[in-house]
Amino acid sequence: MSKYVKELVTRDIKRRLEGVEDAVVVSCVGMDANTTNELRGELEKKDIHMLVVKNTLARRATEGSQIHGAFEGAAGQVSVCWGASDFVSLVKEIVKLDKDKEKYEKFVAGGGVMDGEKLDAEGLKAVSKWPNREEQISMLVGQILGPGSQLSAALLGPGKMLNSQIKKKGEGDE
Template sequence: MSKYVKDLVTRDIKRRLEGVEDAVLVSCVGMDANTTNELRGELAEKNITIFVVKKALARRATEGTSLAPAFEGANGQLAVCFGGDDFVSLVKEVVRLDKDETKYADFVAQGGVMDGERLDADGVKAVSKWPSREEQIATLVGQILGPGATLSAAMLGPGKMLNSQLKKISEGEGDE
């Protein structure tokens, strides 16, 4: 590949990764075209982008960015996955596909980068066990609403009991 072509490809990779802070690197060498298209479709449904890069060109394209550590020590042909609702949901989806030995046997998570820190394959699997943004929000909302619901029940309980007793008295049941 000539230097001119390498520069063109490097600029294209830079453009595609512009604004991307966190990504996961996967290997999908050995997948046939139909399986690759199915994989791309599944990922696209979850707003995840995947594209194959040559590691040397990706290193050149990500020099000085937060993605640069991901390509340190990377080997072979890689695909870059980014996007999704948040990084944890991206990682959960990648790990789910990695575990699918029947349909995507050649899809393997190699590593990635999160907040400028390099992740190896085990690090990616560890991040996949974290709660996603939606799960964290649901937990937080539950913690915020929990004390209020308890207070409300404590305040309404005696009032309802008093209302019940007054109703019985007004209906003549409490005269006995």
């Protein structure tokens, strides 16, 4: 590849990855075209983007960015995945696809970058066990509403008991 073509490809990669702060690097080497298209379609449904790049060009394109560390130690052709509603959702989906060796035998999660920190494959598996954004919001709402519902029950409980006793007393006099 000529120097001019490398520069064009590097600029294109840099443009596509502009603004990406968290990403996962995977290997799809050896996958046939049909399987790769099926994989891309599955990722696209979850708003996950996948870009296949040569590691040296990716390193050059991401120089100075937060995701540069993801390509350290990578060899050959790699795919970088980013997107989804949050990083944990992205990692959960990538790890799930990595475990599905029946369908995507050649798909291997290699590592990634979260908040500028490099993650290895084991780090990705650990992150995949975290609650995603929606789960965190529901836990937070539960924690916020919990004391209020307990207070409401404490206030309404005796009132209902008193009401039922008055009602029974009223029905007994008739």
